[in-house]
Each structure stands twice: as C-alpha cells, then as structure tokens.
Amino acid sequence: MGIMDKARIYSPWLYHLHCGGCNGCDIETLAALDPRWDPERFGIQLVASPRHADILIATGCVPKQFIPMVKRVYEQVPEPKVVVAIGGCACGGSLFYNEDPDNYAILGSPDLLIPVDVYVPGCAPKPEAIINGIVQGILKLAAKKKAAAPTQKS
Amino acid sequence: MVDMLFTAVTMLIMIPVALFAGILYVFLFRKLSARFQWRVGPVVSMYKDLAPLLGASRILQPLYDILKLFGKDTPVPDISRKTIFIASPYLAFICAFLAIFFIPFPGVPLLSTMEESLVIASYLLIGAVMFTILGAASSGSPWGAIGARRDIEIFLIYELGFVVALFSVGLVAGSLSLWEIATRPGLPMLILNPFAAVLLFLVIIGKLAIKPLDMAEAEAEIVAGPFTEYGGKYLGLFQLAKAFLFYDMVALFIALFLAPTLNSILWLPVYIIAVVVILFFITVMQVLHPRFQIAKAMSWYGRWVLVFGVLTAMMVLVLRFYWVV
Numbered sequence: 001m002g003i004m005d006k007a008r009i010y011s012p013w014l015y016h017l018h019c020g021g022c023n024g025c026d027i028e029t030l031a032a033l034d035p036r037w038d039p040e041r042f043g044i045q046l047v048a049s050p051r052h053a054d055i056l057i058a059t060g061c062v063p064k065q066f067i068p069m070v071k072r073v074y075e076q077v078p079e080p081k082v083v084v085a086i087g088g089c090a091c092g093g094s095l096f097y098n099e100d101p102d103n104y105a106i107l108g109s110p111d112l113l114i115p116v117d118v119y120v121p122g123c124a125p126k127p128e129a130i131i132n133g134i135v136q137g138i139l140k141l142a143a144k145k146k147a148a149a150p151t152q153k154s
Numbered sequence: 155m156v157d158m159l160f161t162a163v164t165m166l167i168m169i170p171v172a173l174f175a176g177i178l179y180v181f182l183f184r185k186l187s188a189r190f191q192w193r194v195g196p197v198v199s200m201y202k203d204l205a206p207l208l209g210a211s212r213i214l215q216p217l218y219d220i221l222k223l224f225g226k227d228t229p230v231p232d233i234s235r236k237t238i239f240i241a242s243p244y245l246a247f248i249c250a251f252l253a254i255f256f257i258p259f260p261g262v263p264l265l266s267t268m269e270e271s272l273v274i275a276s277y278l279l280i281g282a283v284m285f286t287i288l289g290a291a292s293s294g295s296p297w298g299a300i301g302a303r304r305d306i307e308i309f310l311i312y313e314l315g316f317v318v319a320l321f322s323v324g325l326v327a328g329s330l331s332l333w334e335i336a337t338r339p340g341l342p343m344l345i346l347n348p349f350a351a352v353l354l355f356l357v358i359i360g361k362l363a364i365k366p367l368d369m370a371e372a373e374a375e376i377v378a379g380p381f382t383e384y385g386g387k388y389l390g391l392f393q394l395a396k397a398f399l400f401y402d403m404v405a406l407f408i409a410l411f412l413a414p415t416l417n418s419i420l421w422l423p424v425y426i427i428a429v430v431v432i433l434f435f436i437t438v439m440q441v442l443h444p445r446f447q448i449a450k451a452m453s454w455y456g457r458w459v460l461v462f463g464v465l466t467a468m469m470v471l472v473l474r475f476y477w478v479v
Contacts, residue, residue, distance in 0.1 A: 003221060004221055004222075004224075004225045006209065006218070007217075007218040007219075007221035007222040007225065008222050008225060009207070009208070010208065010209055010212070010215070010218040010222070011215065011218045011219045011222045013219075035191055035192050035193040038188070038193040038194050038195075040184075040188060040193065040194075040195060040196060041193075041194045041195065041196060041197045041212070042197070042204075042208055042212070043196065043212060043215050043218060043219070047373075047378070048373040048377050048378040048382075049377050049378040049381065049382045049383075049385075051229055051382070051383060051384065051385030051386075051389070052378065052381070052384075052385055052389060054222070076385075078226045078227035078228065078229055078385045078386050079226065079227040080226070080227075
C-alpha cells in the first residue's frame, strides 16, 4: 500500500448533507463527532464545503424540491467519494415513502438519486452505529480508489 | 564561493526541515486545542488492535491530509476566472515557501544575511495571504467573495501592526538584516520592547486565522470562506502554504524577539521550547475565544493593534535616543 492510499484511509473528511426530515439523525451524527467519541483521533473531520469532502453523509428523506440540490452536492464531491446514508428515512424512505399513490411532497430515500455505498438503519441510529457506518465507508473508500481511476481519465 | 555553496546546501536541507516543522506545529496546535476541549486529538500512539489498519501514529496527520488532497480530483468551477483561480494557490504556496529562506534557523543563516531580508520576508508573508484572497475573489462563489472581503478587512489592520512590529525591531537593532537582528548581542528584544512582541503576536493570530479572528474562514457560517470552491490539489496547496506560514510566523517571532537564540545550532533546545511556548499561547487564544462578528472584530482588533502600535513606537523612540544598545 503506497503512501497516497494510506493517506486516503488516514484522513477521511465528512460532509453532512441534510436532505430533509426530522433532524433526529443530524443530532445523532453531530453527537458521533463530539468530544466523547472524538473521531479526530483518526483524522475524521467534518468539513464545511462538499468540495473538500471524501465521505458524504446523507440523512433524511428527500423532498421533491430538494432533488436538484442533492444531485448537485453529490457531483461537487470530488472523486474518490463514498456516500453513507444514515437513518431509516435515508435507507428506504421510511414512513414518508409511498409508491402508489405517490407522496406529493416527498420523493423518498436519497438512493433513488445518488449511489449510496453504506446504509446505517435506525430511527435515529446511535452514534456508535454511525461511527461504524463511517468506518465501513472508509474501507469502501480504500477499495474504491483503483476502480475509480480509469473513469476519471475518460 | 564556499559561503555560497554552504548556503545552497543549507537551503536544500532546510526545505524538508521547514516542511516537517510546519506539519508538527499544525499537529501540536490541533493536539493542544483538542486537549483543551477534553478531547484526545490526533493520537500519538495508535491503539494496538487498530494499528495495522490505521497506522502507528498520527503525528503527521496534517501531512496525510495534504497528501490525500493531492490524490483527489480537482474541480474548477466554470464561472471562476480560471487563470487567477488556478494560479493563486501556487503563488500563495510559493510565497509562504520562499519565506523560509529569509528567516534564520538556529545556526543556519540561509539568505537572511542579505541586507534587506526583513523587508523581503515581510513582503513574502503578505503575498501568502494576499493570493489566498485573490483566489477566493476570483472563484465566482458568493461565499468565496464574502470570505475574501472579511479577509481584506482584517488584513488591512494586521498588516499595519505587522509593519510597525517589524520595523520597530529593525530601528532599535539598527539593521534590516534578519540575521543581524537575530544574532544581536545584548538583551533580547522581548525584554527591551515587549509591546512589539505583543503586537506581533496579535498579527500572528490574525494572519493564521486563529479563533477570535477566523471569520474569514468561518466554517459552516459562510461555508468555508475563501476555500469554498477549492478542492483537491489546490486545497492541498493552500494547506501546505498554511503549514509553511505557521513555521514562518513562529520562526520570525523568535528571530525578532529572542535575539541570541539563533547564534548557533546549540541553541536548538531553547528554540524548541520557545516554539512550544508560542504555539501554546496561540492555542490558548484559539480555545478561549468564540468567533467575533466582523464589525466587533474590527473594533476589538483595531483597538489593540492601535494601542500596542503606539506603545511600540514610543518605546522605539525611548530606546533609540535614550538607551545605548
């Protein structure tokens, strides 16, 4: 493993994308990044711009008005990137998702719009579960590097 | 000829030394602020069961961040002024990088023996911040523009203090060569003119965007301020510039105010202690203060820079005319 691959595992930066919903998962996500668990020990940092991020944390179900923003934020995260969906809504739309008749306001989970790599179910998931999800994301990020390389060139 | 060769060799050796010093300063800053906040911070010795996956130590965490950024895709927004947008991170990095050669290290004069090295170093340190502002202003992002505007407002104040602090020391020492100032016999300038030291410290917290004055970068408030549109290797260059700037500012403080400590390499332990003390005070500033509003920061910062600037100038008059140095 080269130093660049190591650096990718050693310094995953998170961007927190709140798609919509009740804020419960956002509170738990921020709780997972607080001094009690302190992921900065392992170089995990919350960044403010999607352009700085490696891991996109998506919480909540997507309202229809928010569809372009979700797509845009996903595209702004530079490759290689991983999406971690946190909470029941982000995993499958939960009680807001309705196929027929269609919910007039809510589209459903973000994986209908963007490829999601890791799902962390729960309403809301505990910080331990979220950290576990982020760790799974880091492992995927490490594996993703070689697969992503040829598509970048084209 | 031998002198030139020696200078060239020391300059080559200085590049990795300054890089690792800058990285370690950033690490120490992060670790100390973490400890102040009852966190662990980047771990020095990794937990045994995690070590195979996560590495033995995170002392080089800032370096890993930079390397990772260099390995990522680099987005350039369509609405930006592409030439300036792409050139500014390189120029900011080059300015911060070149400044290391004009600031002496214990026993290593480098290019600081030049007659106007103080002026050159000050211009390079201005450039490092100025190109950050330029890049943000050309990014086409409203958040970048707001960040650039805030940066300029603080920039105007601390550059005033920077010039006063630098030239007050130059006036008392009777030289603009940093090497002559740094190896001056007699009492260190920290004791002769403590106001100038406080002034330069205020400048350092402004220049490095330490907490009460970090509203330019104001994370989450205006996205990431000047760095909003930067990603990948350009952000890596800015981070690298920041590491070098950290080294530059701390080294400049020691060169100006702790006069004989740079005479020989044997002073290295004292130099390291001085570095740790300065970083400790910088971290205390960071953790004690919340972020100021821009207007309040202007009045607070302006007031203290003015007070210490005037005190410094008066002290210089006293020292220059009534004190045989």
